[in-house]
Protein backbone atom coordinates (compact mmCIF):
# COMPACT_ATOMS: atom_id res chain seq x y z
CA UNK A 383 0.00 0.00 0.00
CA UNK A 384 1.25 3.50 -0.82
CA UNK A 385 2.53 5.51 2.15
CA UNK A 386 0.95 8.72 3.26
CA UNK A 387 2.73 11.90 2.25
CA UNK A 388 2.19 15.62 2.62
CA UNK A 389 2.49 18.71 0.51
CA UNK A 390 3.53 21.57 2.77
CA UNK A 391 3.19 25.01 1.25
CA UNK A 392 5.25 28.10 1.99
CA UNK A 393 2.16 29.52 3.72
CA UNK A 394 2.21 26.59 6.18
CA UNK A 395 -0.88 24.94 4.63
CA UNK A 396 -0.67 21.12 4.59
CA UNK A 397 -2.28 18.72 2.07
CA UNK A 398 -2.34 14.99 2.75
CA UNK A 399 -2.06 12.49 -0.10
CA UNK A 400 -0.63 9.12 -1.22
CA UNK A 401 3.05 9.02 -2.11
CA UNK A 402 3.98 8.05 -5.68
CA UNK A 403 7.23 7.75 -7.63
CA UNK A 404 10.64 8.31 -6.05
CA UNK A 405 10.76 7.97 -2.26
CA UNK A 406 12.91 11.01 -1.45
CA UNK A 407 11.29 14.19 -0.09
CA UNK A 408 11.55 17.10 -2.49
CA UNK A 409 10.75 20.79 -2.86
CA UNK A 410 10.00 23.23 -5.64
CA UNK A 411 7.74 25.99 -6.89
CA UNK A 412 4.14 24.71 -6.99
CA UNK A 413 2.46 25.53 -10.31
CA UNK A 414 -0.68 24.19 -11.99
CA UNK A 415 -1.37 23.01 -15.52
CA UNK A 416 -4.93 22.93 -16.91
CA UNK A 417 -4.32 20.55 -19.86
CA UNK A 418 -6.69 17.59 -20.06
CA UNK A 419 -4.13 15.34 -21.79
CA UNK A 420 -0.40 15.38 -22.44
CA UNK A 421 1.03 14.62 -18.99
CA UNK A 422 4.02 12.83 -20.55
CA UNK A 423 4.97 15.85 -22.68
CA UNK A 424 4.39 18.20 -19.72
CA UNK A 425 6.44 16.13 -17.28
CA UNK A 426 9.37 15.96 -19.71
CA UNK A 427 9.29 19.65 -20.74
CA UNK A 428 12.60 21.05 -19.33
CA UNK A 429 10.90 24.42 -18.68
CA UNK A 430 9.45 22.83 -15.52
CA UNK A 431 12.89 22.31 -13.93
CA UNK A 432 12.62 23.07 -10.22
CA UNK A 433 8.80 23.13 -10.25
CA UNK A 434 6.10 20.77 -8.95
CA UNK A 435 3.18 20.44 -11.30
CA UNK A 436 -0.36 20.25 -9.99
CA UNK A 437 -2.43 18.57 -12.72
CA UNK A 438 -5.91 20.14 -12.81
CA UNK A 439 -7.36 17.24 -14.78
CA UNK A 440 -8.50 14.83 -12.04
CA UNK A 441 -6.92 11.63 -13.40
CA UNK A 442 -3.47 11.19 -14.91
CA UNK A 443 -1.49 8.12 -15.93
CA UNK A 444 -4.49 6.39 -17.57
CA UNK A 445 -2.81 5.93 -20.97
CA UNK A 446 0.62 5.20 -19.48
CA UNK A 447 3.99 6.36 -20.79
CA UNK A 448 4.99 5.63 -24.39
CA UNK A 449 8.36 5.96 -26.12
CA UNK A 450 7.21 8.61 -28.63
CA UNK A 451 6.05 11.62 -26.63
CA UNK A 452 9.12 12.51 -24.57
CA UNK A 453 10.12 16.18 -24.82
CA UNK A 454 13.55 15.48 -23.29
CA UNK A 455 15.58 12.40 -22.37
CA UNK A 456 14.95 12.82 -18.64
CA UNK A 457 12.40 14.83 -16.66
CA UNK A 458 13.73 17.86 -14.76
CA UNK A 459 10.66 18.78 -12.73
CA UNK A 460 10.69 18.64 -8.92
CA UNK A 461 7.43 16.74 -8.37
CA UNK A 462 3.97 15.71 -9.55
CA UNK A 463 0.71 16.40 -7.69
CA UNK A 464 -2.52 14.79 -8.84
CA UNK A 465 -6.06 13.96 -7.82
CA UNK A 466 -5.79 10.37 -8.99
CA UNK A 467 -2.89 8.41 -10.47
CA UNK A 468 -4.00 5.47 -12.62
CA UNK A 469 -1.80 2.50 -11.74
CA UNK A 470 -3.14 0.21 -14.49
CA UNK A 471 -2.81 2.18 -17.74
CA UNK A 472 -4.42 1.05 -20.96
CA UNK A 473 -3.09 2.13 -24.36
CA UNK A 474 -1.55 0.16 -27.22
CA UNK A 475 1.58 2.37 -27.15
CA UNK A 476 2.06 2.31 -23.38
CA UNK A 477 5.36 0.83 -22.26
CA UNK A 478 5.07 1.51 -18.53
CA UNK A 479 2.92 3.18 -15.89
CA UNK A 480 3.46 6.81 -14.90
CA UNK A 481 4.16 5.63 -11.37
CA UNK A 482 7.05 3.39 -12.51
CA UNK A 483 8.40 6.04 -14.84
CA UNK A 484 8.55 8.61 -12.02
CA UNK A 485 10.15 6.05 -9.72
CA UNK A 486 12.86 5.17 -12.27
CA UNK A 487 13.51 8.82 -13.06
CA UNK A 488 13.82 9.92 -9.42
CA UNK A 489 10.73 12.14 -9.41
CA UNK A 490 8.44 12.13 -6.37
CA UNK A 491 4.71 12.79 -6.42
CA UNK A 492 1.51 12.82 -4.40
CA UNK A 493 -1.90 11.56 -5.52
CA UNK A 494 -5.23 11.80 -3.73
CA UNK A 495 -4.95 15.58 -3.43
CA UNK A 496 -8.00 17.81 -3.82
CA UNK A 497 -6.34 19.57 -6.75
CA UNK A 498 -9.37 21.79 -7.37
CA UNK A 499 -9.01 23.34 -3.91
CA UNK A 500 -5.21 23.50 -4.23
CA UNK A 501 -5.46 25.34 -7.55
CA UNK A 502 -7.88 27.84 -6.00
CA UNK A 503 -5.30 28.51 -3.27
CA UNK A 504 -2.54 29.08 -5.84
CA UNK A 505 -4.78 31.29 -7.99
CA UNK A 506 -5.52 33.45 -4.96
CA UNK A 507 -2.09 33.59 -3.36
CA UNK A 508 0.12 33.09 -6.41
CA UNK A 509 2.65 30.37 -7.13
CA UNK A 510 4.63 29.51 -4.03
CA UNK A 511 7.19 27.05 -2.81
CA UNK A 512 6.16 23.64 -1.53
CA UNK A 513 7.69 20.48 -0.09
CA UNK A 514 6.69 16.85 -0.49
CA UNK A 515 7.44 15.12 2.81
CA UNK A 516 6.54 11.96 4.76
CA UNK A 517 6.18 13.85 8.04
CA UNK A 518 4.94 17.38 8.66
CA UNK A 519 7.99 19.41 9.72
CA UNK A 520 7.74 21.56 12.85
CA UNK A 521 9.45 24.48 11.10
CA UNK A 522 9.92 25.25 7.43
CA UNK A 523 13.33 25.84 5.92
CA UNK A 524 13.84 26.21 2.22
CA UNK A 525 16.81 25.17 0.12
CA UNK A 526 18.92 27.81 -1.61
CA UNK A 527 17.13 29.18 -4.66
CA UNK A 528 19.28 28.54 -7.69
CA UNK A 529 19.74 31.60 -9.90
CA UNK A 530 18.70 29.59 -12.96
CA UNK A 531 18.15 25.97 -13.98
CA UNK A 532 19.12 26.76 -17.59
CA UNK A 533 22.82 25.72 -17.18
CA UNK A 534 21.60 22.36 -15.85
CA UNK A 535 19.17 21.55 -18.66
CA UNK A 536 21.14 23.00 -21.61
CA UNK A 537 23.49 20.89 -23.75
CA UNK A 538 27.17 21.47 -23.00
CA UNK A 539 28.49 20.79 -26.53
CA UNK A 540 27.02 21.64 -29.95
CA UNK A 541 25.13 18.78 -31.63
CA UNK A 542 24.49 18.94 -35.38
CA UNK A 543 21.65 17.19 -37.23
CA UNK A 544 22.87 17.11 -40.86
CA UNK A 545 20.42 17.81 -43.69
CA UNK A 546 20.66 19.76 -46.96
CA UNK A 547 18.35 22.65 -45.97
CA UNK A 548 18.94 26.01 -44.26
CA UNK A 549 21.19 25.86 -41.21
CA UNK A 550 19.33 26.82 -38.02
CA UNK A 551 21.17 27.28 -34.74
CA UNK A 552 18.86 26.25 -31.91
CA UNK A 553 20.14 28.01 -28.77
CA UNK A 554 19.28 25.59 -26.00
CA UNK A 555 17.84 27.05 -22.81
CA UNK A 556 16.02 23.75 -22.21
CA UNK A 557 14.50 23.06 -25.64
CA UNK A 558 11.50 20.82 -26.13
CA UNK A 559 12.26 18.05 -28.61
CA UNK A 560 9.19 19.03 -30.66
CA UNK A 561 10.88 22.30 -31.63
CA UNK A 562 13.83 20.36 -33.05
CA UNK A 563 11.41 17.90 -34.71
CA UNK A 564 9.58 20.74 -36.52
CA UNK A 565 12.84 22.19 -37.82
CA UNK A 566 14.02 18.78 -39.03
CA UNK A 567 10.65 18.01 -40.61
CA UNK A 568 10.96 21.24 -42.58
CA UNK A 569 14.29 20.01 -43.96
CA UNK A 570 16.62 22.24 -41.93
CA UNK A 571 20.10 21.35 -40.85
CA UNK A 572 20.01 22.07 -37.11
CA UNK A 573 22.84 22.69 -34.65
CA UNK A 574 21.76 22.72 -31.01
CA UNK A 575 24.22 24.87 -29.04
CA UNK A 576 24.70 25.60 -25.31
CA UNK A 577 22.73 28.54 -23.86
CA UNK A 578 25.88 30.67 -23.40
CA UNK A 579 27.39 30.24 -26.86
CA UNK A 580 29.26 33.34 -27.97
CA UNK A 581 28.55 35.40 -31.08
CA UNK A 582 31.88 34.33 -32.64
CA UNK A 583 31.10 30.64 -32.17
CA UNK A 584 27.65 31.10 -33.70
CA UNK A 585 29.17 33.04 -36.61
CA UNK A 586 31.72 30.26 -37.13
CA UNK A 587 28.87 27.79 -37.64
CA UNK A 588 27.64 29.91 -40.60
CA UNK A 589 23.95 29.91 -39.67
CA UNK A 590 21.05 30.96 -41.86
CA UNK A 591 18.79 31.54 -38.88
CA UNK A 592 18.57 31.39 -35.10
CA UNK A 593 15.92 29.76 -32.92
CA UNK A 594 15.86 30.76 -29.23
CA UNK A 595 14.29 27.93 -27.26
CA UNK A 596 11.99 27.71 -24.27
CA UNK A 597 13.51 27.07 -20.85
CA UNK A 598 13.04 27.18 -17.08
CA UNK A 599 13.04 29.98 -14.55
CA UNK A 600 13.29 33.73 -14.43
CA UNK A 601 14.78 35.14 -17.66
CA UNK A 602 16.72 37.66 -15.54
CA UNK A 603 18.57 34.68 -14.01
CA UNK A 604 20.77 34.46 -17.12
CA UNK A 605 21.19 38.16 -17.84
CA UNK A 606 24.94 37.58 -18.43
CA UNK A 607 24.14 36.23 -21.91
CA UNK A 608 21.98 39.17 -23.03
CA UNK A 609 24.77 41.03 -24.90
CA UNK A 610 25.49 37.87 -26.94
CA UNK A 611 21.76 37.40 -27.65
CA UNK A 612 21.56 40.99 -28.84
CA UNK A 613 24.56 40.59 -31.16
CA UNK A 614 23.49 37.22 -32.55
CA UNK A 615 19.87 38.18 -33.17
CA UNK A 616 20.69 41.51 -34.80
CA UNK A 617 22.89 39.64 -37.28
CA UNK A 618 20.71 36.63 -38.27
CA UNK A 619 16.97 36.08 -38.79
CA UNK A 620 15.64 34.94 -35.42
CA UNK A 621 12.59 33.34 -33.90
CA UNK A 622 12.16 33.08 -30.10
CA UNK A 623 9.82 30.81 -28.16
CA UNK A 624 8.72 31.44 -24.54
CA UNK A 625 11.96 31.94 -22.54
CA UNK A 626 13.57 32.79 -25.91
CA UNK A 627 10.93 35.52 -26.37
CA UNK A 628 11.56 36.91 -22.88
CA UNK A 629 15.35 36.94 -23.35
CA UNK A 630 14.97 38.72 -26.67
CA UNK A 631 12.84 41.39 -24.98
CA UNK A 632 15.40 41.84 -22.19
CA UNK A 633 18.31 41.94 -24.65
CA UNK A 634 16.75 44.95 -26.41
CA UNK A 635 15.93 46.89 -23.22
CA UNK A 636 12.40 45.74 -22.32
CA UNK A 637 11.53 44.35 -18.88
CA UNK A 638 9.85 41.17 -17.63
CA UNK A 639 7.89 40.42 -14.48
CA UNK A 640 6.30 37.47 -12.73
CA UNK A 641 2.63 36.63 -13.30
CA UNK A 642 0.61 35.74 -10.18
CA UNK A 643 0.08 32.11 -11.18
CA UNK A 644 1.25 31.91 -14.79
CA UNK A 645 -0.26 30.40 -17.93
CA UNK A 646 0.12 26.62 -18.14
CA UNK A 647 -2.27 24.64 -20.26
CA UNK A 648 -3.31 23.69 -23.77
CA UNK A 649 -6.18 26.09 -24.45
CA UNK A 650 -4.92 29.64 -24.00
CA UNK A 651 -6.52 31.99 -26.55
CA UNK A 652 -4.26 34.59 -28.15
CA UNK A 653 -5.23 37.25 -30.68
CA UNK A 654 -3.15 38.41 -33.63
CA UNK A 655 -3.09 42.19 -33.33
CA UNK A 656 -3.18 42.96 -37.10
CA UNK A 657 -5.81 40.45 -38.30
CA UNK A 658 -7.86 40.08 -35.11
CA UNK A 659 -7.67 36.31 -35.64
CA UNK A 660 -7.73 34.16 -32.49
CA UNK A 661 -5.59 31.05 -32.04
CA UNK A 662 -5.78 28.46 -29.28
CA UNK A 663 -2.30 27.83 -27.95
CA UNK A 664 -0.28 25.65 -25.64
CA UNK A 665 1.45 27.62 -22.89
CA UNK A 666 3.79 27.13 -19.97
CA UNK A 667 5.21 30.26 -18.45
CA UNK A 668 5.31 32.18 -15.19
CA UNK A 669 6.87 35.41 -16.47
CA UNK A 670 5.68 37.97 -19.03
CA UNK A 671 7.20 40.74 -21.09
CA UNK A 672 5.90 44.07 -19.79
CA UNK A 673 3.89 45.68 -22.57
CA UNK A 674 4.74 49.28 -21.72
CA UNK A 675 8.46 48.49 -21.65
CA UNK A 676 8.35 47.49 -25.34
CA UNK A 677 7.80 51.17 -26.22
CA UNK A 678 11.49 51.84 -25.59
CA UNK A 679 12.60 49.03 -27.90
CA UNK A 680 12.52 48.38 -31.65
CA UNK A 681 9.83 45.72 -31.05
CA UNK A 682 6.08 45.95 -31.55
CA UNK A 683 3.53 43.55 -30.02
CA UNK A 684 2.03 41.08 -32.53
CA UNK A 685 -0.17 38.88 -30.31
CA UNK A 686 -1.91 39.40 -27.00
CA UNK A 687 -3.58 37.06 -24.54
CA UNK A 688 -7.38 37.21 -24.65
CA UNK A 689 -7.75 36.38 -20.95
CA UNK A 690 -5.43 38.95 -19.39
CA UNK A 691 -4.17 41.13 -22.25
CA UNK A 692 -0.52 40.18 -21.68
CA UNK A 693 2.02 40.28 -24.54
CA UNK A 694 2.01 36.97 -26.46
CA UNK A 695 4.25 37.90 -29.38
CA UNK A 696 6.40 40.67 -30.83
CA UNK A 697 8.41 41.54 -33.92
CA UNK A 698 11.25 43.89 -34.70
CA UNK A 699 10.05 46.83 -36.77
CA UNK A 700 12.81 46.50 -39.36
CA UNK A 701 14.86 43.33 -38.83
CA UNK A 702 13.58 39.75 -39.34
CA UNK A 703 13.29 39.00 -35.62
CA UNK A 704 10.05 37.73 -34.07
CA UNK A 705 9.04 35.78 -31.00
CA UNK A 706 6.06 34.33 -29.19
CA UNK A 707 5.31 33.68 -25.54
CA UNK A 708 3.22 30.60 -26.35
CA UNK A 709 4.38 27.29 -27.84
CA UNK A 710 3.76 26.94 -31.60
CA UNK A 711 5.19 23.41 -31.43
CA UNK A 712 2.34 22.65 -28.98
CA UNK A 713 2.86 19.02 -27.96
CA UNK A 714 0.76 18.77 -25.91
CA UNK A 715 -1.86 21.07 -27.35
CA UNK A 716 -3.46 22.34 -30.55
CA UNK A 717 -1.40 22.83 -33.70
CA UNK A 718 -3.15 26.15 -34.63
CA UNK A 719 0.14 28.05 -34.74
CA UNK A 720 2.52 25.48 -36.28
CA UNK A 721 2.52 27.68 -39.41
CA UNK A 722 5.01 29.86 -37.52
CA UNK A 723 7.80 27.36 -38.15
CA UNK A 724 7.08 27.35 -41.91
CA UNK A 725 6.85 31.15 -41.97
CA UNK A 726 10.18 31.44 -40.17
CA UNK A 727 11.96 29.03 -42.52
CA UNK A 728 10.52 30.90 -45.52
CA UNK A 729 11.80 34.15 -44.02
CA UNK A 730 15.24 32.60 -43.52
CA UNK A 731 15.23 31.55 -47.19
CA UNK A 732 14.32 35.08 -48.37
CA UNK A 733 16.68 36.88 -46.02
CA UNK A 734 19.87 38.29 -47.42
CA UNK A 735 21.22 40.10 -44.45
CA UNK A 736 22.74 37.05 -42.73
CA UNK A 737 24.82 36.18 -45.76
CA UNK A 738 26.00 39.73 -46.26
CA UNK A 739 27.05 40.21 -42.62
Ligand SMILES: NC(=O)CC[C@H](N)C(=O)O
Pocket residue numbers: 429595596597598599600601623624625626666667668669670
Ligand atom coordinates in the same frame (compact mmCIF):
# COMPACT_ATOMS: atom_id res chain seq x y z
N1 LIG B 1 8.28 27.54 -21.33
C1 LIG B 1 9.14 28.50 -21.12
O1 LIG B 1 10.07 28.77 -21.88
C2 LIG B 1 9.00 29.23 -19.81
C3 LIG B 1 9.72 30.54 -19.75
C4 LIG B 1 9.98 31.03 -18.32
N2 LIG B 1 10.72 30.06 -17.60
C5 LIG B 1 8.68 31.36 -17.61
O2 LIG B 1 8.25 30.62 -16.77
O3 LIG B 1 8.06 32.33 -17.90
